[in-house]
Amino acid sequence: MEKQGFRVIIVGGSVAGLTLAQCLTRHNIEYVVLEARDDIAPQEGASISIMPNASLALDQLGILDDILDEVEPLRDVYNWDESGKLLCKTDVPVEAERNHAYAGAFLTRQTLLQILYKHMGAQKDKVLTGKKVTSIEHHSSGVLARCADGSSFQGDIVVGADGVRSQVREQMWKHMDTLGMEKEVQVEREKMTCEYDCVFGIASPVPGMPAPDIYRTYGEGWGILVMVGKNDKVYFFFFTRLDRKYKSHEIPRYKKEDIHEHIAPFLNRPVTDKIQLSQVYNNAEVLAWLPLEEALYKHWCMDRFVCIGDSAHKMTPNAGVGANSAIESAVSLSNTIAAITQNSTSTQLETKEITQHLKAWETSRRIRLEPTWKMAASIPRLETLEKPYHKIMKRFLPLLISLGEPSRTESTIGAEIVNCLPPPSRSYNGLIPYKCHDELSAIIKEKPFHRLLWSLPLLGITGLAFTTMGAVIPKIIPQLIPVMNQGWNTGTDLLNLNDPIIPIKSIDNILRVLVTFFLPSTMGTDLASRAQVFTFLTDANGLYGIWLLESYRKAHSSMGVILPITMGILSQLRGMGLISPIYSILQYSSVSLHDLAKSNNRETEPKTTYTTLISSLTIQALPCLAMFLLPSSQDRKTSNAIWQFFPILVPALQIPVSILLNKFIKPQPKSAAPEIRSKNRARSIKAIRVAYGSFAAIAAVGFTYARFTAPTGSWGVSTFWPGWNATGSGEVSLYKGIAQFLQWDQILTMGTAFGWLALRFRELKKSGVDIRGWKGLLGLVGGTFAFGPGATFALAWGWKEELIHGLDVEVKREGK
Structure with a gap:
């Protein structure tokens, strides 16, 4: 038959194939779908999960509502070990819906195909069944697909959406052979492997397993996955690890009549603590047993051939994630095909022009898909405890x-969207915006490696700390030990420094050194x-509080606080001037402005902010004041000892x-409603303002008090600057050495x-925020002289928070 205009031949009426057809319809591009089977939606026992990344495009296409009518959104995930002990329960699907507006759901592959086909509407005549493609001819002007029934179809490109044993991929390899790419074809043919098999099926409701939960069981060499859908319909998967890795040409095939013999030894395995696999298996209405192939091919396209989905x-x-990735590939390919037709000035597209577009699509799509593929590959290995370390990982599932x-x-x-259609309105209901909303388009996302390079100059401060603070320590430790043995003369009595402060000797030995180190200043010996x-x-009170607040942002996991705690402990032992550059490099290189600007990612719970402030005042600020101001020398020493433990x-x-505080402050409601999100942001920034204002006030009061209580004529640059000769090779007194160490410690910190x-403000400026560098510099200098560096830093950090908050508000306005 003769083709007219640009035409796409889609081989395979699969989820990927029909999704591509739907997208091409929206792009007004001609196509035909060739399905080998006589039924477009056969019942094969397969089931499919639909995640938010696929729901976004399906919503655009007007298909999602019909899918939602057939499902019940997934809720909780239960993870069990092989003895039926609960490892952990999570609400990841619920959290995903809150964040991304779409719920995860499960339905049969047959139902999804029926819905996709139904929405073909007037285009159904372009979906042809009983068309098994047997060969494809590639010509300079197009392709010709020949079918087993003798029919043939011409097109400009041919898309393989025909699954694992793709005829299009096979024909593409033959074409590559003619291009002298035999070696690459041979490598591609070896890509597909198989290490697992799966008995999967659909079962009638099982008592004690209500919808819509997920159950995973981890066993050595086997695993179970069960999802309960609408009307308590049970979708189950039983995995086993094969005896070795099989290559493509030797992958085993299974017969349905052998399923019971295969699964029988495992029927007593737990699905939950009360339900065994046998109870699910005995209710099975549909069963199948298949090998689980894995492959990520290098070549998805060549000239006028292109493959998507499992092919x-x-x-x-x-x-x-397999079907979701296939849907995304179909959506993104449709955008590329549209670009090919729109950018061409010729009615007859050259193969070279088509190839350039398809190769660019392949590169871009592969970058996004490869991490997903690797993640998918890791899950069965963890669930079947393939390696000894998987058994350890199982114990840390919540983490x-x-x-x-x-x-x-x-x-x-x-997630990919059909770029000729606007993002669906429902997609704006999540807490975190999609990239297609363009809300973050102005915010540059740098690679972690580039961010690490920008932060490396801070390592120079660590090097300076070794040559300054590090040079002083060897000079004063020999003088410190005798003082600890003899006691500290306060002028009125002798303070015993040998008595244990805490009962743990190893920690007490370190603690007594640290306490003694601060005695010249806390006892007023060196005014x-x-x-x-x-x-x-x-x-330091405000600085450590800010370290903690940075770790409590929603951009971090619950383990994010480990970094500031660890760095705080090391700062007490080695000096904050030495450790803070390391903290700053790690913190800056791991969290970008792009990450923080994603809706609520930058926020901290108001209650968390207030508890940080209250705890900091109680454990850090008050003992700090007490160790300088209490009249009793022993009380000052005790306060000093308490203060040393503030990082913990x-x-x-x-x-x-x-x-x-639970009695006074309600937690922020986790709602995607715009008015709730706005209130949450306002509450969060209000708490931040109280925090940075308090930290600045404490530091300013401390600076002012020190200025007016310093000995006459001693306040000035020399109060803080030790001079470069402080790192010389000469001897130094105990008081002078400690003073020099702490001066360098403050300067470097x-x-x-x-x-x-400065690195954070650089990000903001690079993203278009108007920051006048010279005004900021003058403000820092003036603030430091007037209120001290700590107050200035806390206010500057607060300014940064206000800018990020303002950026978020402005982005929302522009989005509207």
């Missing part, structure tokens, strides 16, 4: 699930140093304080803090 990227079903949240979010918000150290410790005690105290802020 290009075959995944195991454990993660439920692994939490740590995986940022990558799941990043993957979902990058000039007292003024400098007082300002430094009040500065501040976050620890937040737990009981949080419980107490606050220098790092301002350097870290």
